[in-house]
Amino acid sequence: MIKVKDLHKSFGDLEVLKGIDEEITKGEVVVVIGPSGSGKSTFLRCLNLLEDITAGEVFINGAQINSPQANINEIRQNTGMVFQHFNLFPHKNVLDNITLAPVKVKGVKEKKAEEIAYDLLKKVGLKDKAMAYPSQLSGGQKQRIAIARALAMQPEVMLFDEPTSALDPEMVGEVLAVMKELAHEGMTMVVVTHEMGFAREVGDRVLFMDAGVIVEADNPENIFSNPQEERTKSFLAKIL
Amino acid sequence: MLVDKIEILQQAFPHLMRGAAVTVRITTFAVMIGIVIGTILGLARVSKSKILQGVSKTYIEFFRGTPLLIQLFLLHFGLPNIGIDLGNYLAAILGLGLNSGAYVGEIVRSGIISIDKGQMEAARSLGMSYYEAMRYVILPQAIKRVVPPLGNEFIALLKDSSLVSIIAVQDLTRQGRLIISRNYESFLIFSAVAVIYFVMTFMMTRLVNWAERRLSVSD
Ligand SMILES: Nc1ncnc2c1ncn2[C@@H]1O[C@H](COP(=O)(O)OP(=O)(O)OP(=O)(O)O)[C@@H](O)[C@H]1O
Numbered sequence: 148m149i150k151v152k153d154l155h156k157s158f159g160d161l162e163v164l165k166g167i168d169e170e171i172t173k174g175e176v177v178v179v180i181g182p183s184g185s186g187k188s189t190f191l192r193c194l195n196l197l198e199d200i201t202a203g204e205v206f207i208n209g210a211q212i213n214s215p216q217a218n219i220n221e222i223r224q225n226t227g228m229v230f231q232h233f234n235l236f237p238h239k240n241v242l243d244n245i246t247l248a249p250v251k252v253k254g255v256k257e258k259k260a261e262e263i264a265y266d267l268l269k270k271v272g273l274k275d276k277a278m279a280y281p282s283q284l285s286g287g288q289k290q291r292i293a294i295a296r297a298l299a300m301q302p303e304v305m306l307f308d309e310p311t312s313a314l315d316p317e318m319v320g321e322v323l324a325v326m327k328e329l330a331h332e333g334m335t336m337v338v339v340t341h342e343m344g345f346a347r348e349v350g351d352r353v354l355f356m357d358a359g360v361i362v363e364a365d366n367p368e369n370i371f372s373n374p375q376e377e378r379t380k381s382f383l384a385k386i387l
Numbered sequence: 388m389l390v391d392k393i394e395i396l397q398q399a400f401p402h403l404m405r406g407a408a409v410t411v412r413i414t415t416f417a418v419m420i421g422i423v424i425g426t427i428l429g430l431a432r433v434s435k436s437k438i439l440q441g442v443s444k445t446y447i448e449f450f451r452g453t454p455l456l457i458q459l460f461l462l463h464f465g466l467p468n469i470g471i472d473l474g475n476y477l478a479a480i481l482g483l484g485l486n487s488g489a490y491v492g493e494i495v496r497s498g499i500i501s502i503d504k505g506q507m508e509a510a511r512s513l514g515m516s517y518y519e520a521m522r523y524v525i526l527p528q529a530i531k532r533v534v535p536p537l538g539n540e541f542i543a544l545l546k547d548s549s550l551v552s553i554i555a556v557q558d559l560t561r562q563g564r565l566i567i568s569r570n571y572e573s574f575l576i577f578s579a580v581a582v583i584y585f586v587m588t589f590m591m592t593r594l595v596n597w598a599e600r601r602l603s604v605s606d
């Protein structure tokens with residue numbers, strides 16, 4: 148489903164990704180962990196071209212996304228993204244946040260888009276908030292709306308960049324619960340997170356990144372209980 | 388004595404009001420030109436095209452870096468000299484409008500860049516084009532932030548419009564001066580002129596405050 152070949156990314160002289168090879172199959176939940184500044188966000192953002200790729204190739208469903216012929220806007224419709232700081236549209240209510248892109252980008256009829264939105268609101272447990280504005284919601288609620296907004300485009304892949312890092316501890320659970328449900332429904336997910344419980348329970352595979360490379364990739368059991376690389380061991384020792 | 392003064396004012400009043408109407412009309416047209424040009428300049432400034440950025444920046448720097456009076460002279464006296472005669476009203480409106488466009492351009496630019504960049508990223512990640520993201524996500528938020536500085540800009544423009552009296556436009560200032568040239572009551576008439584300008588800017592301030600309140604209902 149996603150194939151990454153020798154991906155490099157530099158910001159000016161700073162090389163942040165130094166050759167990443169990775170293949171993610173349909174329905175897989177891949178959790179990306181690693182120290183701050185290791186390039187996790189950059190890697191994720193290259194997958195929907197929020198960063199332009201310096202060198203290498205990224206394929207989604209067999210089509211290369213970083214080629215001049217590729218239609219960026221179409222590719223992004225297919226890869227939903229959830230951000231650490233939610234990035235809801237503050238001038239629109241919850242319903243409009245969710246229906247905006249389906250209506251304007253995909254040309255879905257307003258009424259149909261609202262039906263989809265209400266279904267998604269039910270799914271994330273916030274049906275009663277349809278008319279609320281983002282400023283009236285808690286962090287956990289905002290993030291659940293952000294997930295619903297991304298899902299409204301009916302993407303095949305969902306990218307999560309530390310979706311719970313900006314939340315008060317008591318709200319982390321409600322967001323992880325929604326993500327867990329999504330995983331069980333078979334959504335392909337790439338999740339950057341510090342929630343090791345989530346990685347262990349929901350992840351099919353864990354990638355440990357450090358200094359712009361994937362140091363080790365394995366199933367959660369092996370990564371957490373039996374890491375092979377020295378750098379993985381010392382990182383896990385610090386956080387577990 | 389007092390009766391005399393009141394009578395002078397009564398005689399002057401219709402002329403001053405006619406001048407005030409010209410001031411309002413010229414300022415209104417200039418504001419419209421300023422908004423159109425300023426929006427284009429602001430969008431060009433934040434675009435990815437180096438050429439558009441350069442053109443916009445040069446325009447803004449030129450109009451902000453030279454006196455409005457000289458810009459008016461260029462349009463009114465300079466252009467006829469090379470065969471283009473706009474007439475004094477058009478020169479006045481265009482001069483004020485082109486000048487205001489530069490300031491509005493800066494305001495629009497800072498309004499757009501004040502919106503968190505996560506907003507653009509969220510919109511783009513949903514598949515919106517740059518244009519759609521601007522139109523549905525960035526500009527509606529930026530407009531709220533630019534209303535107060537735009538209001539100030541247009542109040543300043545109304546006051547600066549008194550300069551057009553120098554290129555023979557019959558605005559409030561010029562009407563006042565014409566009256567004074569007949570009756571020599573410069574203190575009285577200029578005071579009246581000042582009061583009328585003040586009433587106009589005062590009403591504009593109210594209007595801007597009202598617009599600001601209207602726009603902020605959603606947050
Ligand atoms: N737009 C940018 N311009 C310049 N440098 C950048 C930019 N974005 C990221 N970097 C740098 O790239 C490196 C990797 O950043 P990245 O955000 O991918 O790390 P991360 O693993 O997500 O870290 P964190 O856990 O703190 O989120 C860092 O050194 C960062 O300073």
Ligand SMILES: [Mg+2]
Pocket residue numbers: 187188189308309
């Ligand atoms: Mg990050």
